[in-house]
Amino acid sequence: MPNFINPYNFVRCGKPSLRKPYVSVRRFHGLSGTITCELKTITPIFIGGPREGDNQRIRFFKINGEPAIPATSLKGVIRSVAEAASNSCFSIFDDQHIIYRDVPERSKRAGVMRQNANGDWFIDEVEEIVVKNIDLQRMLGQKPSHGLQVRFNAEPGGTYGRRRVVRVAPANSGSCSEEGTLRRYDRGLPPNVISQGYRVAKSSSVSYQVQPEIRQKYKVVIEAIVDPITPEQEKRRWQSCLMDLNGAFVYFQPDKQQVKSFGKNRRYKWVREYSTRQLLERIHDGGFLPCTSRQQLCFCCRLFGTVGEGENQQVAGRVMLEDALIQASYPQLQQVVLRILGSPKPKYHPFYVTTGRRAAPKGLASYDDADSQLRGRKFYWHHPTDSNYQREPNQRLGNQNVQVELLPAEAMFTFKVRFTNLEEVELGLLLYALCLNDNDPDGTVAHKLGMGKPIGLGSAKITVTDLQAHRDADRWRPMASAPNNNIAHYIGIFQTHLQQENDGLSFDQIPNIVDLKDVLTTQALAASIEYPPPYGEGFRWFMKEKRQGYRQPLPCTKQTRDENKTLKDH
Template sequence: MPEEPKTSTLSIITTSKGKKNVMITVQTKKGSDPRPVSEKILSSELVPLLNKTPDDLKDMEVAYEMENGIVRKVWKKGGKWSGETLSHDSSRKPQQHRGQDKYARNNRQQGSRMQPRQAPFQEKEAFHNPYNFVSVLPRNKVINDLGDSEPKGHHAYHDDHWSGWIDIQLTTATPLLMPNAALVSTNEADHKTFPVRVDASGAPYLSPTSLKGMLRSAYEAVTNSRFGVFEKHDSRLAYRMDARKGIEMVPAVVENGSAGLQLRLLSNNTTIGSNGVPVNGLMYAAWLPRYQKYSSRDHHPKKDKEESQRALHYPDHTLPQHGDRVWVRCEQQQHRSGRFSFLRVTDIRRRTLGETTPTHFQAGIVCITGPNIMNKHEERVFLLTQNDPSLDLTPSLIAGWNTLIENYQRIHADELEKRNKNGDSANDYLGHEPGKTAWSRHIDSRNQTQLKEGSVCYVRVACDNKDYNVLGLYPVTISRDLFPEKPADLLHDSLHSATDYKALSPADRVFGWVHQQGKGAWKGQLRIQQAVCEIGSQAIEHFGNDGLPLAILGEAKPQQTHFYVAHNWQGDPLPDGRERSVGYQERTQGLRGRKVYPHHAHLAGLHEYWLQPEADRTQKPMLYQGKKYYQEYRRPPLQEGSKDKTRDNQNRSILGWIKPETAFSFKIQISNLSSVELGALLWLLNLEKDYYHRLGNSKPLGFGSVHLQVKSMALRKGQDWAEFYQHFLETDTPCLCDINEAQPHIEAYKQAVFEAYGQPFGKKSFEEVSFIKAFKVALRGFRNGLPVHYPRQDEKPNPKGESFKWFVQNDKSRGPHLALPALETERGLPLLNE
């Protein structure tokens, strides 16, 4: 039961980072205790002050109510509580998770990781992610016109198949970006600025290939066709493993054995635990002094991290290098945390083959990974003993190592290239933030990372009474790790790109097909003619010589399993609360589906949103129906010292855009479509007025929502075209000339979808089929009015982007581990602060 209300006064605490936290001092059995005040417990009339002007809450007299030692409600003294009561269960459950035994969390087995946490995170929905997925369903049992078949040939107009033309009007609802990549300009900061692509008359140019690509993506989705292209998904992905796993890493060296390469585990006579953790608490490798330990207060770090002064040198004053064979003298020390002890190298000498061991020295191998962390001050020496166990280095372990190293080098290639252009090396320590510290040696492709005799690495093992099972090889202790399965292995075979001309899915037959792995192609049965802008060059809004700096666009990161991996082949999200590492675990899981960019429906009421785009309003909210919205498409100004970093290589600028409410017309030529194939196309081309396809660039920022409408058509069956051409005169042969006359074909398509994907999955209508329902939400947009932007920690746009920080919070051991909600649920995501 809640306790009787008491009174207190609010105060403000400013953190070292300048963040202001509102606190309330409450009375407990042990005296007074300051507690943070969150939006959840604050009366609704005070929430705007907490979010916008927290200083206004300082010294305010308030009443508060507690239950079981937890503050439940806070309201202004003399007033009344107004808001949603925080339930006892919802506030207690996260505390139960945080209080779990630390050792148990560190050593969870695979089975427990596959289960969701007992208390899924509950928080206020604040935004929609700019991309989502339309689910895909296995199609191996589909036998109607939506199944695989050989396309009709181009040599004739076939009986009972439709050919002709459809006249389309395309109208922009939001600005449309069609940049001219051929005329891009690049400044000294590697920032690219694009003009609008125009035709010879100066009118905006919509290429037929862009229109065809937009329609093909939609057609694939609503016919549940095979993926036309599914490349670059046949390698295992990697993720950053939990930092607590670092203690499980066992040092190892590769040696030549009688049957090939072997792994020699270097535990220095310390017993290896069942999960690799040293049993007696003494770390396996010796710590070699190397760098200055920095903190965030050190504003002028040196490029070598003071290695020349802090490192332990050889007697000849040279530095130990990676892979050096050495003699070391060590002394055992207890770590200041008291949790473990380690050997610290106090003397180091070069070791040569056959040399007698010096007194008080031990043989070892130097392992240098580089000054890759702000507070790092030591490297490691792997210690050799007479009792080191050796294990076979299998081809699968070598393949896993190579894939992991390739993954590291691929994702950091651009950053290394940027360093080279600036005259900096991969080993230079340029700052404390990730990306500015030195890169680990294995990331620089010039270093030798192929496993051979003498290579050193770390090993994860499962140990049962000295019977070792190697789980993986790693270049550093806190490493990336490989998911067990490739993304391609989680996609049902019936959805992979076609490999046989005689087994093409509907989208392949209509739009064309190219064998992705071998020979073979099909031209397709649809052509798009040049689009014409009705008002010509007046459709373009220009922004002057500097252009408009766009917000940073995120990159596709399928290793974010909470967003990309499905619980099953039906595309259902992973349950909230599961660790990221459970993704790509087994082939009973699936992929979320086809990526789409939902229409930003909330912008319909924000008439000023696209006005005066060159004016920076990124930090000033626009209010509409009680919600706050920001200028998401423009990058906020960013100043670093004396340098303006608003335009750099992370974002792009545009010199203009195609205005909203601009109309284009274009014609589609089709040949030999079945009734179902035609019905699917016409359904896509003539949806209700509030449904918008997405076209052009920067769709995550709201650009490129376009409405399609059929204006006229002339379609005949093959036998009717034959009669028409026999006479070359006006005839009375049947012709589909109006969209209303085509309804039987649209109904035939809907019936085919329902038969193939509705009835087998217990759905009651075409509209309830999962991929149809999700697709319509994407084109209509979300109805709850939440803003659409990339995940972030704060309400306001960040000039640096830094979407990754949201994912860091989500993936923390105590984080909520939220999955991207299914599109058809129209649920949003919360902001996640540190």
């Protein structure tokens, strides 16, 4: 089986940039002006426009009938690089509670939820006796119901060492030897319940307390299950149903005399100990958390702006990108059914999480470890220019892929960047983020933008063709000297600044700069770049890795680029 390289990797976080108060766009002591840029596509590119029909057909974004790249797309790409290069905050960060289904089956017990008069919650452990292939209504002489007291006979033979009911009778009958209670359970979530059934619960004298934080975690699980697939009204109905726990039959994992986790079916999902935000907080003591105050802004939030938190904390950016317009002659758009894009899997911790220790067993860490932290900022590798990477082999439109208008390689766009009141070092960062310190149309360091990055779309080279800078304050000074318009001059100022922030370390040896260059270099890698093969069945690779104890952590950018480390197919 061939080895492969995961489509994305991570740029490490270095030393956080110093946070300072915002700079008003109305102050005129800095540099203002215009940067003119060219963007050349290296691989086919797709920028989403209007959707058609069943939303599986998407046109290319156009301005006046011609393909274009909106300023918002450009700004997102440039800001992402600028944040990684300058060690700015994670301005766009989705705090996630990772939901999983890893609780060992045999560590679970059955019980009934109970709330006492003081509002405290408990699970009363019960023996769960399986009810299967029995006509309950005929044996009981009435319709079965949740909480109904019954008598029963049971024998060994159920799964997980449980007994199974062979006969059941009304509670006042003397024909069966044991007493219990019928407890209903559902497979699936309302209103899409796959099946309903009953268990007989035989009481015991053992109870376990359910602490408030455990119920809160259960609520997080329910919200995670409901949020992606239901409208608001249906969501509330599901939550009400699932949160009505008093008297519910549940499965749980005990921890001494308390409950560690619980759910309404034996294969319930649970939430990892720490959220992604908590793991981000551990990197340099929270130095990369999103900026929230205009008095404490990182390098990029001062440059590009931020919404902040709370009243009057918004900050306007001092950089404005214009739409990129295509040149007169360009390759014809192609109707292409894309390969299945797949999706990132943050819950797969060997890819997303690393350890804060110098060494860890096999280099692995998880969302349950007290010293784990996020790997860094996600970027996608450049693919070879072979278009077969992007196309669905038989060009059939299924329920997991889309048909798009694809713009082939060698298309040329132009756009302008206008800036106001920047310090020289800020202009240097902006120029670095645009041309990646490789201001050559045939250079080997390039951006990724648009849709389809995991399958090789969106590689593009940006070149700065002109810089016009002036100081507004000098307009009224007849003898003032004109600012330097040399691109390398300002990039050099930024490089010197970053070296000083990193204790004099050479610019090309600063960890985040090393990783950024490794992942954005267009030179070919040692193996194919793809999600785990075979195509369309990558989930099997993740399932096998999980069963085998997560043996393969994600190689870092340097290991992938310089040491030819890959992931192994099974």
